[in-house]
Amino acid sequence: MEMMTVKIKRFDGRNSYYQKYEVPYEKGKTILWLLTTIREEQDPTLNFTSACRHAICGSCAVQINGNAFLACNTPLDDVLDTYKTMNLTFEPLKNFEVIKDLVIVWEPKMEKMTKVKPWIIPGEEGSKEIGFLQSEEDFQQIAAPTDCILCGVCASECNQLAVNQDGYLEPFILNKAYRYIVDTRDGAPEQHLKPVLENDLWKCLHCMQCVSQCPKTIPLTDQIAFLRSATMAMGELDNQGAKHAYAFHDDVKNKGRLNETMLPIKTDGLVQTALTKIPFALRMVKKGKINPLHMPKQISGIQEVRKLYEYAEEVKS
Amino acid sequence: MTLTYAFFPGCTLESAAEELMISTKKVAEALGIELIELNGWTCCGASHIQDIDNFLSTSINARNIALAESLGVSKLLTVCNTCTLMLRTAKLKMDKNERLKEQVNVGLDRAGLQYKGTVEVTHLLWALLEDYGLENLKKKVTVPLKGLKVANFYGCHIVMPPDVMGFENHRNPQSMEMVAEALGAECVEFDQRLACCGFHAVFPAQKEVMTMTGINCLSPKEAGADCIVTPCPLCQMQLDAYQPDAQKRFDQDITMPIIHLPQLIGLALGISPEELAINRHVVDAIPALQRKLQLA
Amino acid sequence: MLKFDVVVVGAGGAGMMAALSASEKNNLKVAVLSKIFPTRSHTGAAQGGINAAMGYRDSTDSPEKHFRDTVKGSDFLADQDAVEFFTSGMPDMISELDYYGVPFSRDEKGQVAQRPFGGASSPRTCYSADKTGHVILHALYEQCLKNHVQFLNEWFLLSLVVEDGKFEGLVAMDIRDGKIHPIQAKSVVIASGGFGRIYWSRTTNAINMTGDGTAACFEAGIPLKDPEFIQFHPTGLAQTGVLLSEACRGEGGYLINKDGERFMARYAPEKMELGPRDLVSRSIETEIKEGRGFGEGMTSYVLMDLRHLGEKKIMERLPQVRELALEFEGVDLIKEPVPIRPSCHYTMGGIHVSDYKTCSTPIEGIHAAGECCSVSIHGANRLGGNSVADVVFFGKYAGLGAKESAMRRSFGRTEKLEQEANAWKTKFKTIREKTTGVSMFSIRNRLAETMWNYVGIFRTESEMAQALATVDELIEEYKDAYAGDASVKYNMAFINYVEIGNILKLARAVAMGALNRRESRGSHSRGDYPTRNDEQFLKHTLIYKDGENYRLEYAPVTITNYQPEERKY
Incomplete structure (x- = not known):
């Protein structure tokens, strides 16, 4: 019989350690089956959370070999195949407080979520007595984001969160804000959006971890792009993020390509750049990586590129 | 055998990562790969323009791809993860959504172009595996990189999101290891193999990104790597050019040379470090390479 | 407090x-x-x-x-x-x-x-x-x-x-x-x-x-x-009980037994797989009971075969069903049939x-x-x-x-509250310190098997009487149940222990109510009393627990607008 070696990170409230279990391999099982089998057949002291076991309650996300998965709908065979191994290491989700073994605490996250007012602020057209009207198309806007099951996989994988727990919002919190910002029934989208901007919206690293691992395939990174657009539409242009994005936007329009030399100045302004980026600039110049005298020429076809800009403006309006 | 690709260099290859332009061309020539640079390519948007205008982001990349289509080739080749992602994202969106494609084409029409969807977007790393073949690559190796311990730093955008990239399993890709091993190098295992370099937020999240850079250098260093190799010039720039800034946040010495994938390949093909412009890096990679290799 | x-x-x-x-x-x-x-x-x-x-x-x-x-x-x-x-x-x-x-x-x-x-x-x-x-x-x-x-x-x-x-x-x-x-x-x-x-x-x-x-x-x-x-759904996945949408039958899926037969021909020759839920559930269980299912005991099953619909139709009409089968049974419906069995809903x-x-x-x-x-x-x-x-x-x-x-x-x-809390504290301590006894999971599994086989989809006097006796034995065994975790913090084993005590109590009431309702009505389907009997049983069962004893009473149903009639759809 083929055996799997399963190492699980245990935590009893004080000490943490890894415990090894040997489990006979079975075909066609899920990760939740594996955890349940260990608990019921080998070690009833092992703790993890699970409930619905079909990917709707969001209880059972864990890390396996360094990545977050929802245990109930992840086929064991897929995981073994991914890592080409019969050795699995289980750990609780990253970026969460752990209470015991694989069990994490959610309340602090919900507390944090209240920053974005994660509830509808009803618009004046609706009432408790008659509800709202909302078009099918407008409903479609909130269809994907309301798939979120608060499993925490996105937060566990988020690279910004890993180094900025206090400042940055978990992708599922951004999703919740997005969900009400685009909900036509909401009467005060700016009340959800402002806190998003104030909580490091521009620090998303574009690493695509959240969107790549979300078990509900919610387009989280598209949402972040939307949130950024929305803050800029609100006039929030005087920040590094917006200025950085506009540097690219404008360079492509003017020349077709990025002017790397000017990028810091466009993003941070001359003074800030002089204060913080001088050593960087000097070492770049020294290695020939920046040539302050080199200004990119306009590409051939720049007129056509500008037509695309014009057309995109037409499409927007 | 001559493989021909339309070539999309991307902005960094014209300035900060000119060494990648140089080494890519050298390696392509040595392998007998023909690269036809697109005339009039624009910046891919570098994962920023969609924050201002999603449709525009798709449109400019549709134009880049349409330029390739007009060359009559089957693949457009890049050497930058983010360029690959941006181009493939635009392509996937249009190929999946006929209405969007038509709309984008209305704009392209004014620019005298048409997006058809006939050209595939690939990365040099994938092309080596898919089109060129590891066996053929091995045959070209004249200086096996024996004893060189490399840390393969993939960068996010060559594997994620998987529905756009899809070349290999994003949780455990192996393409870099396959190429490095074909060249005779030894791959070290390290925690940050699939980490994010943080480049795209280095301005608004400077503090956090510098911390990440330090960790990304320390992890392979502790695993005994001689250098990091990456298929992405943005990762390279972040880890190399910002390394002195990251160092300030760490007590330990984080020094780690960072080279581009084509530079690693070039070394194995017997091309000299200077010809591959390895001397252009902020953290000098040549001593570490010389210690282990009989360099040309 | x-x-x-x-x-x-x-x-x-x-x-x-x-x-x-x-x-x-x-x-x-x-x-x-x-x-x-x-x-x-x-x-x-x-x-x-x-x-x-x-x-x-x-x-x-x-x-x-x-x-x-x-x-x-x-x-x-x-x-x-x-x-x-x-x-x-x-x-x-x-x-x-x-x-x-x-x-x-x-x-x-x-x-x-x-x-x-x-x-x-x-x-x-x-x-x-x-x-x-x-x-x-x-x-x-x-x-x-x-x-x-x-x-x-x-x-x-x-x-x-x-x-x-x-x-x-x-x-x-x-x-x-x-x-x-x-x-x-x-x-x-x-x-x-x-x-x-x-x-x-x-x-x-x-x-x-x-x-x-x-x-x-x-x-x-x-x-x-x-x-x-208790309401049952005919098509739960065999391993987990997870619900497989009714759409499988709706789109033309076949139910197949061990002998490769579309067995619904025996029970609903015209409607076949499209028969009503309860009939399909009973038919599947009959096949299993009579030895024409796959597997054994609680893991027995029949097959739902969709292959004849072809890849295109499956992908278009039943993408989520395919996903479920892939994830939870490791089966690709395009290539293989999926094991299913009714499931309590x-x-x-x-x-x-x-x-x-x-x-x-x-x-x-x-x-x-x-x-x-x-x-x-x-x-x-x-x-x-x-x-x-x-x-x-x-x-x-x-x-x-x-x-x-x-x-x-x-x-x-507050006296009684304090007393009750103290009694639970003692119980918690006892269970934590207990190092031997009957496995609580074994009790739970045997309870499930008994209830499924004898107080499940179709019911008869003798089987239910047997079930009641078995449940009583399990309640006895539970007194010596062993949970296996000595810790104070986050002791889920203890929680499971109490939960198992709860389902034992409730299962006994289910069996008792079912045994005494000598008619078939709604989800309660008896082989020995196949029809509804309004004269005797148009009334609510009420089961009381007095200590260890269960007492059965009945209470009238409130009827205002609609007099009972035969339920036909």
């Missing part, structure tokens, strides 16, 4: 609705106690929808028609005054949920969309794609956050304390630190969900649906009403609610709502789309009822 005006036990749709209505516009101190984080609750698993006669899709629809359909669906065992109250209030409820931000699918006019559902004479099921319960659960949680509702998450109800027939408080464990607390309260709403886990692996229910609140009420002296009525019976307007029980101060109880609006069989409706509607009225109770009542004495 912890003190609240109102405690709500359970944080699903009913519990959170109750908390919202109990705490609205007043200064009452309300807490919601839940053994899991609120958004994990089983309300979230409801897919199809929520019934309300909005009349948007069909202007001829009316609460009256919804009323009639529900009564007919219940096989006339529902209390008609309660049903009328429910159906007439549901349209307003939908508007209220809309106002709370529930993302309902919409029709072309922008109104809440409605679709047809089994047993409904008009398309009146409001929905949000296939995740109706999920979005309602989350919207209610958001409303609770907005209204600063106090949650005691990962707290487990151990028992209710009643003195002189009146509610005094409850005892619960904070799972995280293992502390057992007496909690004084003026009123309580039990909203702890159903108890489908008496069949353990053969249920679509979440693994924690162990009827803790129902068992606590039962123990406190409130009778269980109609516990024998819903418990119609539960805590006896004696006043539907306040959802109060015979014990002053104790209210109940949702699947844990029986109002009864579902009678012998619940209609699809009526469960989430029940949960939010009666959750609201239970909350209002509990509010009234709390305003009327004052805090009582």
